Amino acid sequence: MDMRRLLNPDADNGANGANAVAPPVVSVVPAVAMVKQRRPQETSIFTKPSPKPRKPAVAAPAPPPIQQQSSSASLSSTGSAPPVAQADQHRRSGSTSSVEEVMVRESPAATPESRKRPATSEPPTEEAPAAKRGKTRKYAERPIWARLAWTNPKSDARLTGANGASQSRTQAAPNQHQLQQQPPKPNGVQMPGPQHVSPQQNGHPPQPPGGNVNLKPWLQDPPLDNDLILSRQIFGQWENSVCWNQPFGDMEKAVADWIYIHLKALEDVDNPKECVIEIEAKIGKIITKNTDERIRMPVTTAAVLDEGWMKKEARFESQMDEPEHKAMNTFLNAAITETLQPGRVKMQYLHPRETDSFRPLSAAGLQALPPPFRARSSKLPAGRSLKLRTSTNEHNVVTARIVKLHITDLHIYNPNYNYDCRISINLEANMNRAELAPFDELVEPALPNWGEGGTPERRKDRLSYRHLAYSFDLTRVDVRGMEPKYELELEVEAGVLRGCLGGPGFASVVGGFLDNATFLMRQRPAGGA
Template identity: 30%
Template structure:
């Protein structure tokens, strides 16, 4: 098993290129005889060759069933039904101005079936007559998750080999901070873009103020209420409120030896110190989970027009087996064991069996922090990602687009209105 591919997965996917058809010179116009055209002077220069046009085709997950890939249908020919020739089209009445600008309202959709996409109409429709135009940032996130999760063979083998290992795909709201200045990253860009973090001396701080936490809580509770109204044409949002305590243990050598062989191989390949996070129910002290969180890759997005930037993280969560007897508690210099504990007051929202949003107040060592994060259901993601490779209908890109839409909508909700 190639562990280096797991720890340092390929982050860039070279775009597939398909050459266009050969370029041909047009024939002389029949209205003018070629004999009457002036003869060009002789030249020793070689005729200039015409560059072939290059196109950036859609990724496979963005291709519909009725489209072609390199001249071949996406669905096997035997599954295609013959269609009668269309009759002579009749003029259709133009939609009213509001419909042309806004498009049809999307209806509710299942997470396992493509929803009714908003087709571009009226002025929005490009000269190519494409019904959809992809978002470049969301497409980059699609590539990132497809490489680091769906097509990451070491990760997939680890998940298949042990029920105690699962992949986590999370998106966090926060700010990209320059370490030299301690200020939020401000560059030449004025709109949202993916950042090449490896080329920068930055860190990501996932935090918000108490007032922002309160406003976000009220906004999300309002969305829960609206989703429960009779006749609401939207996905129902469920709500839970939990209070938990995190206690950290060192993964010393005896504890390391208790892990299964494949898990030891994964954890041993990491260059960072690993800890075991034991989460307890604050009411009764019951152990809820015991996890080792192993980072795979991060992708950061700068959003200078809104209050927050975003970090997309891919991790592996490993359940630590057995009781914690004999495992030493983690303790940092200058901190007591009590100061190491994290007290989490969390409100969670989930919908479509695909999205899980956590709004959390974290108390540790007398300080409070506020965090907002969104997780994708790993089974839904992997199911749709596998259907991409099988060339079956899937919702992979719409799932990632949904994640990006949630990041943008909630960030804009908190961003103060610009002064006129």
């Protein structure tokens, strides 16, 4: 071969131009096909994605041809000449059409989709602006990890809102529970919608709406059904029963029906200045007549006993010993302290000391009794007479003159605790009225050796507690020649019961009366079982 052709291959282009251009054109086709068959590079698990630019990048100028050559050459995976080198041969041989064809086929649009980040990035749209750093995040409500448990003394519903958020934020951004509207319930309380909440958050029970539920329920105005609210927090949609309401307990219903029947029968006692109805519960023990021990019945809960059986088989003793008396005094004093909290109804306390004396009524005294009282006293068994009780205070001033008539009893046996209960209904005639005859004409003459009374005098050291319509009288009774006797009586105002007889408040007053009696029956003396 001529040495000049090796040193200068373009020397004879004029004569052999067609033959010199043809071979490069043929060699381009396999290279293009090779590019089409090339598979995209798989993403490696070790490849770390490039971070997004903080600011929009400025468009870079077009890379020089040498960069395209190196980039295109790097995509070749075979031993043949890269397409860019073949195009250079065409350029030297004077053919431009094939070179343009190769560059078009090697353009990014013709190659498979690249997984590399482009040199330029589009600026962020206004709908999703880039997050700015250096500013704290503002929560629409206090996050779970920052909330206080409702049992925490520092938790305050007025400051933290229903879900632990401040009231201002809660009002500005209502949560999902506030947006769900539910129909009002019979008690006028708007209940939250279904809430499927985890039973525990941060190791504590779920926080009911209102914050301190069951912690200070007396601060709620109006009072809420906290048990139902808490159940809905745990289970979602919840109701007390298939009838929505809770059924009246059997014992509470028995006591309410019993009081209702006898109050209806005493409707003619309508002048409280002359005669009043007394409904009291004495705390004591039911004793069998055969063994003089407390009865044992085959029941495991408190129960109302049949009065026919009581009259035949048992009796009630209201006396308790001194340790039991002290335990009751401690309980009632603690109740006074509890009612001193803000929002509670304060319990009143008195400590009177009185002396009671008894004298039988004379014929003039029997005629002075109010008609409803006199009509019922005529049915007393033979040998039983009415006595007038005169009470005087420490200064020997008469505080009351009363004639008491027993109407009926109801006994409650409480097997799990130390005490039982007897509820009595009595009539009390006021004999200290100005229009009546002098005292000496209303009573029989005094018996010898009995002083002024028909029976021995009783000195009463009474601790009197009053709360709402209920009064608790813890009394030590001293009778001459006898051991001290301790009694505990719970009384409910009959006038309050008569004012709501048959109405919605009747069950509440009876329920409170029975609940107070239950608390007293469950007290245990110091060191007692």
